[in-house]
Amino acid sequence: MTSEAALPDPHRTGTGPLRRMTARSRDEAHRTATPLELFFDLCFVVAVAQAGGQLALNLAEGHLAHGISGYAFAFFGIWWAWMNFSWFASAYDVDDVAYRVTTLVQITGVLILAAGVPRVFADNDLTLAVVGYVVMRLAMVTQWLRAAAAETGGARTMAYRYAAGITVCQAGWVLALQLPHDVLPYVLPLGILAELSLPALAERHTQSAWHPHHIAERYGLFTLIVLGETVSAATVAMQTALDEHEAVGELLPIAGGGLLICFAAWWIYFARPVHDHLASNRQAFLWGYGHYLVLGSAAAIGAGLEVAVEHAVGKSHVSAAAATAAVTVPTALYLVTVWALHARYSKTGASQWVLPVAAVATLACTAAGQSGVLLAGLVSAAAIAVGVVLHARQSPV
Template identity: 65%
Template sequence: MLRRMTERGREEEHRTATPLELFFDLCFVVAVAQAGRQLVHALAEGHPGHGIPGYLMVFFAIWWAWVNFSWFSSAYDTDDALYRVVTLVQIAGVLVLAAGVPRAFSASDFTMVWLGYAVMRLALVSQWLRAAHAATGPERRTALRYAIGVSLCQVGWLGLVVLPGPARPWVFIAMALLEMAVPVCAELGRPTAWHPHHISERYGLFTIIVLGETVAAATTAVQSAADEHEALGELLPIAAGGLLIIFAAFWIYFAVPIHLHLASNRQAFVWGYGHYLVFCSAAAIGAGIEVAVEESVGKARIPTIAASAAVTVPAALFMFTVWLIHSRHHKRGPAQQLVLPVSALTTLACTFAGTWAVLAAGLVGAATVAVGVTLMARQGEGEGREGEGEGPRDAPTDAAY
């Protein structure tokens, strides 16, 4: 029923995600889907200046709440009754936030978004206070810094509700920076005992769920467009290209054992914070495919090049960000280092391929995977020849992406 909330060991073996954490992730995707849907409407209506900033703001709230729970649970998951109840309260908060996303986009009314975010954050504060109650010395001070910092930031977010519209983007920028400074300041004296393998698995699982939501959104868009317009000739290249992009995104992300890189807070902060762009772009790919489908059947009020950019820009951003924070740490030589940056630029160039842009970007993604696999195989063969006569060697863990 109730256990003492003490830190779990960073060297603990067989540490994997729990069913509660998976349920938590699944409920968060509801909010991701809402944000993506609103982005589709804004882009299809030709309002990127309104839709993109709104998407980035709402997605930050979703992502940051997920990040805070994931790192806390990696260090302090007791899995007792109280811990489960508080986690379910956080899930209720994200559902309230998801319900408020349409009003945040259409009317710049962040009241419900703020309320849902407050439920999630105050539940997290109670977890940190519980950890502080069970701890002593530097560990206790770290937990209290988290509780105080999160509480103060939640008050600061009220600016999105009470201040006039022109001030809200500045409030968002300031509060986002302050939010990300809380973990950095809280762990200066003593870092929490997050688990490298566990946290890398958590990020990987959320990547899978976001890509799955992208597949679902794109499939629904193609199905509805085909039913209404019977335009299979225009839709099939988009469907094929979109599927190739998503498959390539999955392959590229999971090509490296990233937990081997997460040895300190410095590495973990850069890697963890950088995933805002990874998750954000992965979800936006699905929204972009929906926009491309709507444009192909005449439902979107934008030119073809704008619809193409809705797919190619997030796809290129995903490739480059994954390389920058994730896979470049496992590369050897300039050939492997250049694969993803060059692929990202080539994907951007596909924007100008007209109605074939999505398919062209998908083929670039497939070629990226093929080149990466080939380079990795050659590296393995070279290391195998070098190791002849030296006895057994471990298989290479580096990937070419």
């Protein structure tokens, strides 16, 4: 007998290379991430790795402001393009030939952006990164035009608003490349604000049919992949340091603390399902936008661990406190933002304060210097242990 989960998806069945791109149902059962979406995530994390690597390089050299500003800009381009595709796909994925090819074009765009990330940091040259970004976003315009052609009424108007708004924003980015470098710091925030405002304007009267469970899973999977990249970056840094310096005694505390932080980051994010809290556009947009800090801080932890390793073997140009802060600051930011976005919804009483207190304690570990990374890891592990105990006490027998 065929199981319900194995039944064909009526929205994704049919023949020919082109299907009508009508909205999917929010009540659709068994909605999970597709292999194309997973491939999309894996390619996007290449750009995340580039941004994290450049952040680590700048922090280790003591270029704090330049490193953070470059990372914030590069990560915005990566995150925003990923986020827009994920929400669109949640509503309109038809998995036909045209949809697949357009998605592959977006992947090509992020790889172009990734190739341009080092130039953003080294020479403030945004050209290649913006070209990659524009490729991704114009591909989304074609997707929204397809949706508009298949929809009627308010849904069609919404799709046209997205297509027009994205096109205008991309024209703005191209024009920004013609401006003098000393003007760009004042113009770039305006472009970012325009991009962030577009979904609220486009969906002012009609909401896209995103699927709460699917969206929660998509964000969870991308967070998982970013955390994996963080572990990978830290491992490569450890291996390089050991091959060149064999400083096992100095590196073991960093390795132990880094692993505890990454394990705790995974634990707190996936402790409770969050899709039930995504009941409206307002809740979902705030939750989705907040993941800029969740994902950005998760990737920055890996960069911070690289800095801590370089300091331990005498290759960085920063103090022990600064090297430790490269780990503790993004860790604390991650703890606070995950708590604010969804962990707090399942907390009551004393358990509500575990993660905020852990974030403050993590920041305090910065003062411990080189041993601060291990202490921050122990704080993260203690937060998980305390949370588990409090949850067990509050749960009915």
